[in-house]
Amino acid sequence: MARDPFPWRLFRKPLYIQARFSYLHMKYLFFSWLAVFVGSWIVYVEYSAYTELCRGHECKRSICEKYRKGVIGGSACSSLCEKDTLYLGKCFSAKPGSQVYSGSWGDLEGVIKCQMEDTPRYDLGGEMEPRREVGAAPAAGVAPAAAFDTPTKGTSVQKFREMILNHLKSKVGDQANLADLATQVLSITDANKDSHISLPEARSTWALLQLNEFLLALVLQDGEHTPKLLGFCGDLYMTEKVAYSPLYGISLPWLLEVWIPAGLRRSMDQWFTPSWPHKAKISIGLLELVEDVFHGSFGSFLMCDVAAASFGYNERHDLKVLDAHHIVPEASFQESVRQQRCDVDQDCLYGKDCLTSCDLTKHRCTTEVTRPNLAKACDVIKDYILRGAPADVREELEKQLYACVALRGSADQMEIEHSLILNNLKTLLWKKISHTKDS
Numbered sequence: 001m002a003r004d005p006f007p008w009r010l011f012r013k014p015l016y017i018q019a020r021f022s023y024l025h026m027k028y029l030f031f032s033w034l035a036v037f038v039g040s041w042i043v044y045v046e047y048s049a050y051t052e053l054c055r056g057h058e059c060k061r062s063i064c065e066k067y068r069k070g071v072i073g074g075s076a077c078s079s080l081c082e083k084d085t086l087y088l089g090k091c092f093s094a095k096p097g098s099q100v101y102s103g104s105w106g107d108l109e110g111v112i113k114c115q116m117e118d119t120p121r122y123d124l125g126g127e128m129e130p131r132r133e134v135g136a137a138p139a140a141g142v143a144p145a146a147a148f149d150t151p152t153k154g155t156s157v158q159k160f161r162e163m164i165l166n167h168l169k170s171k172v173g174d175q176a177n178l179a180d181l182a183t184q185v186l187s188i189t190d191a192n193k194d195s196h197i198s199l200p201e202a203r204s205t206w207a208l209l210q211l212n213e214f215l216l217a218l219v220l221q222d223g224e225h226t227p228k229l230l231g232f233c234g235d236l237y238m239t240e241k242v243a244y245s246p247l248y249g250i251s252l253p254w255l256l257e258v259w260i261p262a263g264l265r266r267s268m269d270q271w272f273t274p275s276w277p278h279k280a281k282i283s284i285g286l287l288e289l290v291e292d293v294f295h296g297s298f299g300s301f302l303m304c305d306v307a308a309a310s311f312g313y314n315e316r317h318d319l320k321v322l323d324a325h326h327i328v329p330e331a332s333f334q335e336s337v338r339q340q341r342c343d344v345d346q347d348c349l350y351g352k353d354c355l356t357s358c359d360l361t362k363h364r365c366t367t368e369v370t371r372p373n374l375a376k377a378c379d380v381i382k383d384y385i386l387r388g389a390p391a392d393v394r395e396e397l398e399k400q401l402y403a404c405v406a407l408r409g410s411a412d413q414m415e416i417e418h419s420l421i422l423n424n425l426k427t428l429l430w431k432k433i434s435h436t437k438d439s
Contacts, residue, residue: 285319
C-alpha cells in the first residue's frame with residue numbers, strides 16, 4: 001500500500017481535541033470570572049445597604065453624648081450609657097432614618113427604636129419622609145437628629161402641660177379627655193419617679209411626642225395590640241418584644257423574587273403560618289385594632305400602610321403592631337391634605353393606602369379617604385384566613401371578606417355597613433374557635 005504523502009494528517013485529531021479543550025478552558029474561565037464579578041457586586045450592594053440601614057452604634061453614640069451633656073434624660077439613659085446593661089442586638093431597620101434593633105435590658109427583651117433623622121410629619125405624595133412639610137422638597141442627605149431644645153430653660157411644669165395639651169389637640173383634635181392623656185404623658189416624663197420633672201426629661205418626652213408610633217402607643221396603651229413601653233432615653237425607646245413577626249410571609253433573595261410569579265409568591269407567603277384556630281384569633285386581633293383606632297377614646301386614626309410586615313403576634317397569638325409610623329391621627333391628616341395642591345387623585349396619596357380625591361375645580365385634595373381601615377385590614381388577612389379554613393365556615397367567611405375588601409368611602413360615610421361587616425366577621429371567627437383552648 002502506498003504511503004500517505006501527507007503525514008501531518010495524523011495530527012488532525014489531536015489538534016482538534018486541543019482546540020476544543022482550549023475553547024472549553026476559555027469558556028470555563030469566562031463564566032468563573034463572571035460569577036466572581038456578579039457575586040462581588042451582590043456582596044458590595046448588600047454590605048452597602050446594611051451599613052446604610054444599620055447604624056445603631058452612631059445612634060447610641062449620639063444619644064449618650066447628649067445624655068452626658070445633660071441635654072436629654074430618661075429611664076433607659078443610665079443603663080444605655082453608664083452601666084452598659086441595655087444592649088442593641090440584631091438589626092431590623094428598613095429605613096436609614098429609623099433604626100430598629102432587638103434589644104436586651106437586664107432580664108427584659110424587647111425592640112429598640114432610634115431616630116437618626118428628624119421626626120416624621122404628615123407628608124403627602126408618597127412614602128412618609130422625615131420632617132417634610134406638605135409640598136416641600138426633601139432635604140439633601142441625612143437630616144440632623146432632633147434638636148432637643150423644647151421646652152426651653154425656665155419653662156414651668158404647668159406651662160409644659162399646656163404645651164402638651166396644645167400639641168395633642170393639634171394631632172388628634174379637640175377631644176373631651178385630652179387632659180387625662182396629658183396627665184399620662186407627664187407621668188411617663190417623670191422617668192425616675194422622683195415627683196420632679198427635669199428639663200432633660202421634658203425635652204426627651206417632647207421629642208417622643210412628635211413620633212406617630214409613640215403617640216399611638218400612648219392612645220392605645222390600655223389595649224392589647226400595641227407593645228408596652230419599657231423605657232426611653234431622648235428619642236430612643238424600647239418596647240416589649242413581639243415573639244413572631246411578620247404576620248406571615250417568607251423572605252427570599254431578590255434574585256429569586258424577580259423570577260417567581262405573583263400568584264405563586266402569594267401562596268408561598270402562607271406556607272409557614274400557625275394552625276387555623278390560631279390564625280383566626282390573630283385575625284380577630286387585627287379587626288379589634290381597626291375598632292380601637294376608629295372613633296377611639298382620643299379620636300380616629302387612619303392606617304396608611306397596612307401590610308403583613310407591620311404586624312406580628314406573641315406566644316398567646318395576640319396581634320401586636322410592629323410598625324405604626326403610618327397610623328396617623330385623622331385630624332392631622334385632614335389638616336395637611338386639604339392644603340395639598342393636586343392635578344390628579346394620585347397627588348393626594350399618603351403612605352401606600354391613604355388616598356383621597358382631587359377637587360379639580362380648586363386643585364386641592366379632599367379630606368375623605370377612598371378606602372376605610374377595615375377594607376385594608378381584610379385585604380391583608382383574606383388569603384391568610386381562608387387558607388385551611390374549615391369547610392362549614394369557608395363559604396360564609398369568603399363572602400364576608402370579599403364584601404369587606406370592596407368597602408369604599410370613609411368609615412364615617414358608611415358607618416352602619418362598616419360596623420355590620422366587622423361584627424359579622426368577628427362573630428363568625430369567634431363562634432368557630434370559642435370552644436377551643438385557642439380562644
